[in-house]
Amino acid sequence: MIETDLSLYLIIFCTALIAGFIDSIAGGGGLIVTPVLLLLGLPPLNALATNKLQAVFGTSTASLNYRSKLPKNNFNLISLFIVSFLSSIAGTIFITKIDSDLLLKAIPYLLIVLAIFFALKKDLESLDRKELMSANLYIFIVLLIGFYDGAIGPGTGTFFMIAFVSLKGMNLVTANYNTKVLNFASNLGSLIIFIYLDLVNITFGLIMGAGQVLGAYLGSNLALLKGSKIIKPTLVSVSLLMSIRILIT
Numbered sequence: 110m111i112e113t114d115l116s117l118y119l120i121i122f123c124t125a126l127i128a129g130f131i132d133s134i135a136g137g138g139g140l141i142v143t144p145v146l147l148l149l150g151l152p153p154l155n156a157l158a159t160n161k162l163q164a165v166f167g168t169s170t171a172s173l174n175y176r177s178k179l180p181k182n183n184f185n186l187i188s189l190f191i192v193s194f195l196s197s198i199a200g201t202i203f204i205t206k207i208d209s210d211l212l213l214k215a216i217p218y219l220l221i222v223l224a225i226f227f228a229l230k231k232d233l234e235s236l237d238r239k240e241l242m243s244a245n246l247y248i249f250i251v252l253l254i255g256f257y258d259g260a261i262g263p264g265t266g267t268f269f270m271i272a273f274v275s276l277k278g279m280n281l282v283t284a285n286y287n288t289k290v291l292n293f294a295s296n297l298g299s300l301i302i303f304i305y306l307d308l309v310n311i312t313f314g315l316i317m318g319a320g321q322v323l324g325a326y327l328g329s330n331l332a333l334l335k336g337s338k339i340i341k342p343t344l345v346s347v348s349l350l351m352s353i354r355i356l357i358t
Contacts, residue, residue, distance in 0.1 A: 117149070118316050120145070121145065121146075121149070121313055121316055121317050121320070122316055122317065122319060122320040123320065124141060124142060124145045124317065124320070125142060125163050125167075125316075125317035125318070125319075125320030125321045125324065126320035126321070126323050126324040127141060127324060128141040128142045128163075128167070128320075128321065128324065129166075129167035129170070129171075129320060129321035129322070129323065129324025129325040129328060130324035130325070130327055130328035130331075131324075131328065132164075132167055132168070132171075132266060132324075132325065132328070133167065133170075133171035133285075133289065133324070133325040133326075133327075133328030133329040133332065134285070134328045134329075134331065134332045135266070135267065135270075136264065136265065136266020136267040136268075136269075136270065136288070136292075137264065137266065137267065138164065138167060138266075138321075139160050139164065139262045139265075140264075142160050142163060142164075142317065143156050143157065143160050143262075146159055146160065146310075146313065149313075151310060151313075154205065154303075154308050155308050155309070155310060157204075157262065157303070157308075158300070158303030158304075158306075158308035158309045158310075159308075159309055159310045159313050159314045159317075160262070161262075161296050161299045161300040161303055161309070162300055162303075162309050162311070162314030162315070162317075162318065163313075163314050163315075163317035163318045163320075163321050164292075164296045164321065165293065165296045165297055165300055165318070166317075166318035166319070166321040166322050166325075167318075167321030167322065167324065167325040168289050168290075168292045168293035168296055168325070169293050170321065170322045170325040170326055170329070171289040171325040171326075171328065171329040172286065172289040172290045172293050174325070174326055174329040174330065174333075175282075175285065175286035175289060175329055175332075175333070176286065178333050179282065179283065179286055179333070186287060186290050186291070188248065189247075189248065189251050189291055190290060190291060190294045191294075192248055192251045192252050192255060193251055193252075193254070193255035193258075193291040193292075193294040193295045193298070194255070194294040194295065194297060194298040195255070195298060196251070196252045196253075196254075196255030196256040196259065196295070196298075197255045197256065197258050197259030197294070197295035197296070197297075197298035197299045198259060198298040198299065198301065198302055199256055199259065200255065200256040200257060200258060200259025200260035200261075200299065201259035201260065201298070201299040201302040201303065202259075202302060203256070203259070203260050204259065204260040204261065205302075205306065247272070247276060247277065250272050250276065251269075251272070251291060254268045254269055254272065254291075254295075255291070255294070255295045255298070258292070258295035258296070258299065259295060259298060259299040259302075262299075265292055265295065266288050266289070266292050269284075269287070269288040269291050269292060270284050270285065270288050273287050273288060282332065282333065285329075285332055289329075
């Protein structure tokens with residue numbers, strides 16, 4: 110039986126706060142939270158499900174904070190939000206039916222590629238660039254990432270970031286805002302299925318959700334203040350650290 114005393118609640122609150130702070134800047138919060146939940150005795154699917162509940166708080170907080178402080182733009186997120194939401198539902202249903210080992214083994218190599226991309230790419234400052242992909246094709250990319258988030262999850266924010274930066278030509282701060290909106294959608298879609306399957310530890314999820322709100326607010330404010338100077342090195346570091354962590358487990 111899982112011990113539920115004050116010190117345990119403090120641990121998971123602080124874990125979520127750190128995860129929310131990092132995730133609001135560069136993604137990767139799930140790879141901080143999920144191992145802690147597993148160490149506390151939650152079965153794998155319950156850990157993934159509970160992670161989705163607390164992540165909804167963080168991604169929504171970061172999204173609202175970015176939206177309130179960034180200049181309004183004409184990029185329409187509604188259709189992409191719906192695609193991310195629905196595809197994550199499909200991904201979550203899929204992962205409850207199959208063995209995910211093969212997918213997990215591919216994650217670190219994808220993250221290493223992303224780290225190299227952001228480390229070497231020079232034009233990531235405040236200016237937007239030319240789009241390289243049509244709207245319809247980009248919808249397909251979001252569908253794949255949303256499905257991946259519902260099925261596995263680690264690195265989803267980073268995948269959305271690279272798509273917005275390299276394919277839509279956005280600067281890092283704007284891309285981060287759009288990433289958090291779509292990541293919120295994919296977290297929410299996945300969470301609905303996990304709640305339906307009664308796999309979410311509500312108590313843990315809500316306590317961690319409080320930590321996520323604080324961490325995401327602080328992290329998104331730092332990203333808004335420092336821009337690419339903080340986002341780029343954090344993206345590179347988080348991608349590499351996530352890769353190493355998965356490879357050694």
